[in-house]
Amino acid sequence: MSEATSQKIPVTVLTGYLGAGKTTLLNRILSENHGKKYAVIVNEFGEIGIDNDLIIGADEEVFEMNNGCICCTVRGDLVRIMDGLMKRKGKFDAIIVETTGLADPAPVAQTFFVDEDVQKNARLDAVVTVADAKWLSDRLKDAPEAKNQIAFADVIVLNKTDLVTKAELAEVEARIRAINPYAKLHRTERCSVALADVLDRGAFDLDRILDIEPDFLNADDHDHDHHHHDGHDHHHDHGHGLKHYHDEDMQSLSLKTDKPLDPNVFMPWLQNLVQVEGGKILRSKGILAFHDDDDRYVFQGVHMMLEGNHQRKWKDGEPRQSRLVFIGRELPEELIRTGFESCIVS
């Protein structure tokens, strides 16, 4: 992590549908003996059971940026609050932004990419989504907001697992995975998750986009063997235990190649893709191996916003493999695959 990055204050975005347990998790974070001080931006005052000077009430105000990009929205209230909070730099170690149950996480995340002043002082750490094991399956059917929050998440706290049967739990997990196979998933009762699993995740840190394998391939709470995931058919090729769903409108798409990419073709393609399809693409990430380039290139994006950089030299013996992940709604899969393949140096 660069020095400038490490000095920026980490911001955790806490989302989750109404009643999932956001406030429970927040209270846990604040009451645990971690020796850290958090500035907390909440929507409803009074639900937090902890005395803390740095609890700030916010009205979620979603502002469009005047840059001709319709999906480029920011949280105007956050811009203002971050500005005020910076006057108290040194009085807190991290910031937690709790959104309302019906919020789209994108404007919050975009605030940290678009606003120059916010970006100078703070960095988005991760989007943590609390989900209700009992009701999430229903909400995914009738509440687009709930689906957005799952799709956007870096960490999913699947809460209230004590209120469902094993079969119901398997079902809700499978539904989550159909939308977002990449988030870290933690099953909890009363949000009892280790704080290290939700805070300081570095999910938006380019230097830490090391592992973009689907989470369930790495999860140590599964005891069965996995074969490696192939790029051409996404997350429904392993028939072991878990039921598999294909969410009708929200999916993820992963692409992979062992052949080098042509940066002069790939970059314009990616930029054009997010310009044209950015409304549908919620999150994107990639590790890239370019032709005639000994450096790994990493990028990530939120809707139309992209940031990327040469990260480090490829190590000796490390396979120079390019991997991309898109999570979004009605992703034009064939178009993306064909476009990606045209970037491969033949």
Next chain:
Amino acid sequence: MKEFTPAPDSTSIVSVTDRVKPVTLGMGVTAVHFLGPRAAFVGAEENVAFVDSQGEIGTVAVHSGGILSVASDGKRLVMGGDDGKVVSLDPKGEVTLLATDPKRRWIDAVALHPDGAFAWSAGKTAIVKSGKEDEKSIEVPSTVGGLAFAPKGLRLAIAHYNGATLWFPNMAGSAEFLPWAGSHLGVTFSPDNKFLVTTMHESALHGWRLADNRHMRMTGYPGRVRSMSWSAGGKALATSGADSVILWPFASKDGPMGKEPAMLAPLQARVSVVACHPKNDIFAAGYSDGTVLMVRLEDGAEILVRRNGTPPAAAIAWNAKGTLLAFADENGDGGLLEL
């Protein structure tokens, strides 16, 4: 002004850095105003530090938290804090509590009228208190970005998302909405009461000619404009946000419509604060690399007040007579210059 004697050629720059009385405040600073003979440096949190011409420092506690907003008329400061309080500070250092938000919300913006009326905002509500009259409040469609009183009459401009609202607090139903897409943060009236200008979340200013609400788009900044200052007599509006001071012409009845701004004092750093001299056509500007310059409007001639190599300049102000200049960087290192 006799003191302003730049070098005759452009290759060298006259420096008055050795005449600056250094000030070390040991606190983050966000603004400075003169109250009587003393400079009042407003801290990022809790305190205001008075500095007299001898460099003597006296600190006064004003808020129990961050100081979010400040306005001054030269006779007092009015400040709003994240403790939900509106307080005033007089030149003797006396603090008066003016108002407390019942929900302890942040006081995001304050404004001060020449006749002593003051205004503040919390969330979407702006409130005016004038003399012994009851407080009057107005709700705008989104959180208030900035407040400014018109130079004449009791009229308040409220900047918010998608425009600004003009309001006569003593006249029911008088709110007039001036629309312009985007988020408006700071706001100022021209001294002749003819124009209203806002700073936007985007790197731009927006203006309205109040006679006919005609729009003035003032764009092209590389960064957000955080500091604006009217030149003596209101002939120009000097602004931060670029690597030179951008001055928009306001001398004619059309203001800057169809005109190019003047761009003075370019450096390899972003202008962070600007303050025009109250009487002469001179301004002082502070930069993101800590440099402070005095600049003549007429020809852009510069005098160096402080060298670069420090945190960004965060506060700059002249006293009412224009004989003293005070400045400080973000960390509270600054100085006083007597002219």
